[in-house]
Amino acid sequence: MRRTRIRARGRVQGVGFRASARAEGRALGVTVDARNLDDGSVVIEAEGPDDAVEEFLAWARVGPPAARVDNVEVEELADE
16 A cells, blocks of 8 residues: 655646546545645645556646646655
8 A cells, every 4th residue: 555645736726636636546446635725736645556556646747638737746655
């Protein structure tokens, strides 16, 4: 199992990024918690099997069709 915190910057609010992240997570078997931050970025905590989280990270670097992801920061989190 792998747990990560992802911070996406760019045009990521108001484009369905959070809902799309949750749907993508469900499809991959990854638990996703996504929220908007005041600075215009989106932060996502994703947890699941290593390979599924890696696929989710690849998706987060692109986002949904209306998004423009300029930068993604990934932080590995310890299991709780």
